[in-house]
Amino acid sequence: MTDMDQMWRERRSDYWNEAVRYLRLIGNSGFMFSIYVAFILGAYYYSIFLDWLSPSFPAALVFALIMTFLLVRSPIRTFLKEADLVFLLPLEGKMEGYFRKSILYSFLLQSFTIIFVLFVLSPFYFDRIDARVGMFVLTIIVVLAVKYWNVTASWSEMYLQSGQSRWLSILLRSVVAFVFMWLLFRHAEIYFLAVPALAMVFLGWVYFRPMVQKRTLKWERLLEVEEGRLTAFYRMANLFTEVPKLKNRVKPRQWLSSAVEFPFRRRSVFTAFYYKTFVRANDFFGTYMRLLVVGIIVLLFLPQGWGQLVVFLLVLYISGMQLYTIWGHRTGGNWEALYPIPDGVREQSFLNVVLVLMLVKTVFFGAALFASGLDVWKSVLGLVFGVVLSFLFTSVYLHRKIKTA
């Protein structure tokens, strides 16, 4: 018999080998620098934010909502592949260990996320919920126990056929998890906590257990969930580097494509090409817009001061890094290398497109600075910095990066 446990371990390590390669690329992309700066800025504003927050702020409710979201969302990583639908189907009866490993793995990984989020929120917790460290640790343990229940229940849902019945089940879990978390963060008496805990035991017994016993495993659903997790990871990596495995989706966006008219001449060929690639392919445009909107919102709501300028330049820099990935975007072979066009035109066209896009962003961010009520001279200074950064970033940094790549 095939050793299914062995197969599971191989697949997990295959996945992680690939994931680590991408994570390393992300680490080398200049992104880590932005993370450090954002971390330091975040820590600074965090304490200001806590002081500013009114005492009547419903901290327990916010904690309960965040935790409910993290608890209920419990996708199971099975590492299944499409061909399993044919080759492993006859082995379903022998795959109990394989799936048990998947459940445990999903629980551990998602627990790590929960611990991380709680750690980030810990100053908030100690300030508003309870100052005792022991209580905080106890809270983590209870949350993880509820998480385990949710992961196993989520596995049971893999036996459900229709979307409606799955949604009903998820709704049920959300209610239980929310009540539990709300009572937990409100410091309700222990016998109040017993109510949702008993509800969990009861539901597990009469609702989730029979699902597994009386129904059949829905393999197509398993594959769907697995593919969803994988695509989410690829899409994240895709923000920093080209991911060949990501099925490329192209959106026509006619209105944006025709918004800019390119002169019909030889030197414009790559400018038009890169502009259209930016607008249509690989969600380059979507990321650009998201960074723009997030940047504007953050600039508007930060306290006035130099911090705003740092955030301005940081977001502009991240946006530039992200635009650089367009250069690596290759589809349909390298036919454009055959064009009778002088050397360097292609690179210059690309850099020009990036420059213009960064300048557009600079204008929007500058406007946000003015609107936030910052001193006029500091706003103008921000604008000037943005323009200088855009020029330096394209004609020095990217120019060198492309030459050495």
Next chain:
Amino acid sequence: MDKLLEIHQLTGGYSQTKPVLHDVSFDVGENEVIGLIGLNGAGKSTTIKHVLGLLEPMSGEIRLKGKTFLEEKQDYRQNYVYIPETPTLYDQLTLREHLELTAMAYGLDRDTFEERVPALLKEFRMENKIKWFPGHFSKGMRQKVMIMCAFLVQPPLYIVDEPFIGLDPIGIQSFLDLMTEMKAGGAGVLMSTHILSTAEQYCDRFVILHDGRIVMQGTIEELREEVGNSNAALHDIYIRATKGDRP
């Protein structure tokens, strides 16, 4: 003739509120090839998924060798092989490793495996590709891998979804010859296809699905009798049946 697969008043599909199949009943016996035919979206694939045990019946039941899937999960799955319409292979496994994996999954011993494989490779002219990875295969070759894996197992029931598209003519003939051989040995085949001329030649009985219901079923003679034309080809019967103007 014993019944291998019995489908009894099956109503099913993905969503409780919108069943795809309505009251479908037919069976597949030993030494019998059943042609499952119908337009795109008629419910052929959904029927097959129910038989595979990937979907649960909303009402009615499916028995393979007398047992439903829920009664006897392991046995049920060991009693059939499935050849999907779109061949799906593992990128990281060679042709030989796919055959080995199948043999292990169905509990074949090594001697049986070594005995059956060379004949299959020869039949499908894949002897020199035994160490190849699927990345180098055309669609037809991938289809051949799926077919070889199926015939390697020699289970009681074969479930085949449109085997002819993408296969070269010799591959098609090899498939048909093997199918005939297995049938003579007692196996049953449930085959969904659009290639009606071939189906007419090789299937013992037909199930014509339309909008999730069986509109006609029986041997070609019975179908001809029903339309009142003793010379009608399966093609004509099918067109009539699915257009809804049954005589």
